[in-house]
Amino acid sequence: MLITEDFLHYVWKFRLFERSAFQTVDGIELEINSAGLHNTDSGPDFHNARIRIGDTSWAGNVEIHINASDWQKHNHNTDNAYRNVILHVVYNNDAPVFLPDGRPIPTLELKNRIPDDLYARYHNLIYGQKTIIPCEASISKLDDFTLRTWFTRVLVERLEKKSAAVISALEVNRGDWEETFYQFLAANFGFKVNALPFELMARSLPQNILAKNKSNPLAIEALIFGQAGMLGDDFEDEYPRRLKQEYDFLRKKYNLSPIEKHLWKFMRLRPQNFPTIRLSQFAALIVSSNHLFSKVLDIRDVKALPDLFDGIKVNEYWDDRYRFDKPSKPAAKNLGSASINVLLLNTLAVFLFSYGKHHQQEYYINRSLKLLESLPGEQNQIIDDFKAVGIKAASAFESQALLELKNYYCNYKKCLQCSVGNKILKLA
Structure with a gap:
């Protein structure tokens, strides 16, 4: 048998072992009242277990190893963090073990107590030949309640990770939610490829400067294109020449320094996604919406949130342009529904x-979870892979959960920490 400590943790946590003639390796009767709380940090593996050994009831910690001799290999015998261990659970009892004060530790050996069919399911799940995810042959057979409950759990984990970045930025911005939202929204206007220069532009241009010029659309556009480093050339068209003139004045007034133009990427992008178009859309949004995050908080119906972005009209100069001084065929430059959904998913849902x-x-x-439920599921390779094994993402709620599941559980074969894996292992 190829035994891992994770598997033994799982067996102990759910008491999936034979308990007839249950006793320690020294022949003392053993009863488990509580397996304890699984500890994933440093220290003993399970805290606050309650166990009766002989006539004495104990409350304390449980440590689990494959071999009993691992206790000494890991130097637990000299570590006071392990002085409250009341039971040593091992697969193979190959050596006596002692607490830091020299007292022997009662030991339970599991070698002949783990059901063969449980191990077979575990081995097939973790080490079987799979092409997409470890449980690809079984996941579609699970009940909707198990899947939905677990998807909610991993989605919350995903949002908590993203929330940590928001709170970190909030601290830098001295608790200013509007400024922090503005910076993240700008980064997401870059749609991955230009996320960094968009974020740098926003950080170089505080929202309060934009607010002071809100009644002047040309000033807003000049500030955004200027801070993006897009107004350093000599232009032929009147519109960029006006922007440059306005920016030169505002730059001196507010003592601004633009970011480098070379940071922006145009290659391998559809013209609709050129940074010039995204910047024009961002400027139009700033012109149309003041204190945008406050509006997000005030809107109670999540289905109304897309209205904040829908119908934004960029400067008419861009009707037949994708870059300055380069005419093109006329085409609408408003934000499409797919782009709006990305902003709702990556910015509004995260900030709520x-x-x-x-x-x-x-x-x-x-409201954040309801917003994700209202958005269509994303389309990418991971979502396609889950679809191939019978799991479809009907909403962004589900697609975001599947992304988290794949990237942080399936890829690392953390099946024993996954409710889906647990359910499959328990199936007879």
Whole structure:
């Protein structure tokens, strides 16, 4: 048998072992009242277990190893963090073990107590030949309740990770939610390829400067294109020449320094996604919406949130342009539904969750989840792979959960920490 400590943790946690003639290796009767709380940090593997050994009831920690001799190999015999261990659970009892104060530790050996069919299912799940995910042959057979509950759990884990980045930026911005939202929204306007220069541009151009010029659309456009480093050339068209003139004035007024133009990427992008077009859309959004995050918080119906972005009209100069001084065929440059959905998913849903988490208001957390439920599922290779094994993502709620599941559980074969894996292992 190829035994791992993770598997032994799983067996102990759910008591999936034979308990007839249950006793320690020294022949003392053993009863488990509570397996304890699984500890994934340093220290003993399970805390606050309750166990009766002989006539004495104990409360304390449990440590688990493949071989009993691992206790000494890991130097637990000299580590006071392990002085409250009341039971040593091992697969193979190959050596006596002692607490740091020299007392022997009662030991339970599991070698002949693990059912063969349980191990067979575990081995097939973790080490079987799979092409997509470890449980690809079984996941579609699970009940909807198990899947939905677990998807919610991993989705919340994903949002909590993203929330950590928001809170970190919030601290830098001295608790200013509007400024932090503005910076993240800008980064997401870059749609991965130009996320960094968009974020740098926003950080170089505080929102309060834009607010001071809100009544002047040309000034807003000049500030955004200027800080993006896009106005350093000599232009032929009147519009960019006006932008440059306006920016030169505003740059001196506010003592601004633009980012480098070379940071922006145009290669291998559809013209509709050129940074010039995204910057024009971002400028149009700033012109049309003041204190945008406050509006996000105030809108109760998540289905109304797309209206914040829908119908944004960029400067008419871009009707037949994708770059300055380069005419093109006329085409609409408004934000499409797919782009709006990306902004809703990556910015609004994350900020609603972060705000609710930070202020301990479940209302905003629930709105974040409802927003994701209202958005269509994403389309990418991971989602296609899950579809191939019978799991379809009907909403962004589900597609985001599947991305988290694949990247942080399936890829590392953390089946024993996954409710799907647990359910499959327990199936007879």
